[in-house]
Amino acid sequence: MKSWAALLLLAAFACESKPELKFDLPEIPADFPIPDSIRYLSERNKLQIELGRALFYDRGLSRDSSVSCASCHKQALAFGDGLPFSVGAHGGSGRRNAPPLFNLFFPQSFFKDGGIPRLEEVAMAPMDDHHELDLPLQELSLRLRTSDFYVSEIEKIYQRQPDPFSITRALMWFQLSLVSANSKYDNYLYNSAQVLNASESRGKDLFFSNRTQCASCHSGVNFTDFQFHNIGLNMDAQLDTGRARISNRAEDFAKFKTSSLRNLGFSAPYMHDGRYNSLSEVLAYYNRGGDGYPGQDSRIKPLGLSPSELQDLEQFLHALNDSIFVKHRVYQP
Ligand code: HEC
Ligand code: HEC
Structure with missing residues (x-):
C-alpha cells in the first residue's frame, strides 16, 4: 500500500518535472570570486543541476511525502523559510532557524555549529x-x-541506479548553482558603478570601521569569516550549546557560525533561533553591547550609534539584498 502511494507520487512528478531548462545562472561579475566550474558550467554539470533541482523540490524525499527541501528553503526568502524553527515531516519542529542558501561554493563547514x-x-x-x-x-x-x-536521468549522468552517491551529488550541484552576486553593493564594487546613495555609503563606512568592528567577523565576499563566535546572546531558554555540540569544548559554548549578511531583507527572522524579527532589533542588540552572556566576544560592546547612524547601517545592509537571485527562473521547480 505504502509503496503504491510512493509509486503514484513519483509517477506524477516524473511527468511534471521535465520543463525546458534555459541554463543561464544569474549574471556573475567578472571579478566575483567563484570557481570556474560554476562560472562556466559544463553540459554534465547542467544536467546534474537540473536533476538536483528536481530532487530539491520533490516531496517524495520525505517519509510521508509532505515535505521537500524547498519546504524549508524557499527561493523568495533567499532559500530560508521565514520561521524561527522549521516545520518538517509529521509536522515536527526543528531546532534551529533554517538559514538562507547561496554562494555555498566558498570553503566552509555547514550548519550553525559547523x-x-x-x-x-x-x-x-x-x-x-x-x-x-x-x-x-x-x-x-x-x-x-x-x-x-529518476532511473533514466541518473543512468544518463552517472551510469548507475539511484543510490546515495547520485542523489547527494545532484543535490550538491543544485546547491552550488545558487549564486547571489547581484546586490546593489556588488554592482558598486565589481561593476564600479557608483550606485550607493549617501546613507548606504555612510553605513558602509560604519560597517567597515574600527568603531563597530562588524567586518572583523562579517568579512570577505560573503560577509562571514565562517568561524564560530559567542556574540553574547542570552541562552537561558535553550538546549542549544552551539559549536560545543560538535567540539565538546566548554569554551565553544554558545558559539555559532558567523551568518552571511547577504539577502537579509528576505531572510528574517534572525539569529540561530530566529529571536529577532527585524534588522533594527539586531542593530539595537549590537548597539547596546549584547546581552553580556558568559563568554561574550570582547568586540561586542556598547557602540553609541545615534538613531541616524543605525539607520545608515541598516541601509547598507539592505544594499546587500539581491532581488535577481530570489526571482531567477533557473531556481524554480
Ligand atoms: C524541516 C526543514 C528542513 C528541510 C526539509 C531541509 N532543511 Fe536544510 N536546513 C534546515 C535547518 C533548520 C538548517 C540549520 C541546521 C543547523 O544549523 O543546525 C538547515 C541547514 C541547511 C544547510 C546548511 C547551510 C549553511 O550555511 O550552513 C544546507 C546546505 C541545507 N540545509 C540544505 C538542505 C537540503 C539540500 C535539503 C533537502 C535534502 C534540506 N536542506 C531540507 C531546515 C530544513
Ligand atoms: C565577534 C564576531 C561578530 C561581530 C563583531 C559582529 N557579528 Fe554579527 N554575527 C556574528 C555571529 C556569530 C552571528 C550569528 C549568531 C547566531 O546565529 O545566533 C551574527 C549574526 C548577525 C546578524 C543576523 C544574521 C542572520 O541571518 O540571522 C546580523 C544582521 C549581524 N550579525 C550584523 C552585524 C553587524 C551590523 C555588526 C556590527 C555592528 C556585527 N554583526 C558584528 C558575529 C559577529
Missing part, C-alpha cells in the same frame, strides 16, 4: 532527521528506483 564538513553530506542530515525529511538515503534510493524519470 557539524557538517562537506556540502555533499548536508542532504543526509535532514533525510535522517525524524523532524525533517525522515527518510534515510538507502530507503530513498529504493523509492527513486520506482521512478522512470
Whole structure:
C-alpha cells in the first residue's frame, strides 16, 4: 500500500518535472570570486543541476511525502523559510532557524555549529532527521528506483541506479548553482558603478570601521569569516550549546557560525533561533553591547550609534539584498 502511494507520487512528478531548462545562472561579475566550474558550467554539470533541482523540490524525499527541501528553503526568502524553527515531516519542529542558501561554493563547514564538513553530506542530515525529511538515503534510493524519470536521468549522468552517491551529488550541484552576486553593493564594487546613495555609503563606512568592528567577523565576499563566535546572546531558554555540540569544548559554548549578511531583507527572522524579527532589533542588540552572556566576544560592546547612524547601517545592509537571485527562473521547480 505504502509503496503504491510512493509509486503514484513519483509517477506524477516524473511527468511534471521535465520543463525546458534555459541554463543561464544569474549574471556573475567578472571579478566575483567563484570557481570556474560554476562560472562556466559544463553540459554534465547542467544536467546534474537540473536533476538536483528536481530532487530539491520533490516531496517524495520525505517519509510521508509532505515535505521537500524547498519546504524549508524557499527561493523568495533567499532559500530560508521565514520561521524561527522549521516545520518538517509529521509536522515536527526543528531546532534551529533554517538559514538562507547561496554562494555555498566558498570553503566552509555547514550548519550553525559547523557539524557538517562537506556540502555533499548536508542532504543526509535532514533525510535522517525524524523532524525533517525522515527518510534515510538507502530507503530513498529504493523509492527513486520506482521512478522512470529518476532511473533514466541518473543512468544518463552517472551510469548507475539511484543510490546515495547520485542523489547527494545532484543535490550538491543544485546547491552550488545558487549564486547571489547581484546586490546593489556588488554592482558598486565589481561593476564600479557608483550606485550607493549617501546613507548606504555612510553605513558602509560604519560597517567597515574600527568603531563597530562588524567586518572583523562579517568579512570577505560573503560577509562571514565562517568561524564560530559567542556574540553574547542570552541562552537561558535553550538546549542549544552551539559549536560545543560538535567540539565538546566548554569554551565553544554558545558559539555559532558567523551568518552571511547577504539577502537579509528576505531572510528574517534572525539569529540561530530566529529571536529577532527585524534588522533594527539586531542593530539595537549590537548597539547596546549584547546581552553580556558568559563568554561574550570582547568586540561586542556598547557602540553609541545615534538613531541616524543605525539607520545608515541598516541601509547598507539592505544594499546587500539581491532581488535577481530570489526571482531567477533557473531556481524554480
Ligand atoms: C524541516 C526543514 C528542513 C528541510 C526539509 C531541509 N532543511 Fe536544510 N536546513 C534546515 C535547518 C533548520 C538548517 C540549520 C541546521 C543547523 O544549523 O543546525 C538547515 C541547514 C541547511 C544547510 C546548511 C547551510 C549553511 O550555511 O550552513 C544546507 C546546505 C541545507 N540545509 C540544505 C538542505 C537540503 C539540500 C535539503 C533537502 C535534502 C534540506 N536542506 C531540507 C531546515 C530544513
Ligand atoms: C565577534 C564576531 C561578530 C561581530 C563583531 C559582529 N557579528 Fe554579527 N554575527 C556574528 C555571529 C556569530 C552571528 C550569528 C549568531 C547566531 O546565529 O545566533 C551574527 C549574526 C548577525 C546578524 C543576523 C544574521 C542572520 O541571518 O540571522 C546580523 C544582521 C549581524 N550579525 C550584523 C552585524 C553587524 C551590523 C555588526 C556590527 C555592528 C556585527 N554583526 C558584528 C558575529 C559577529
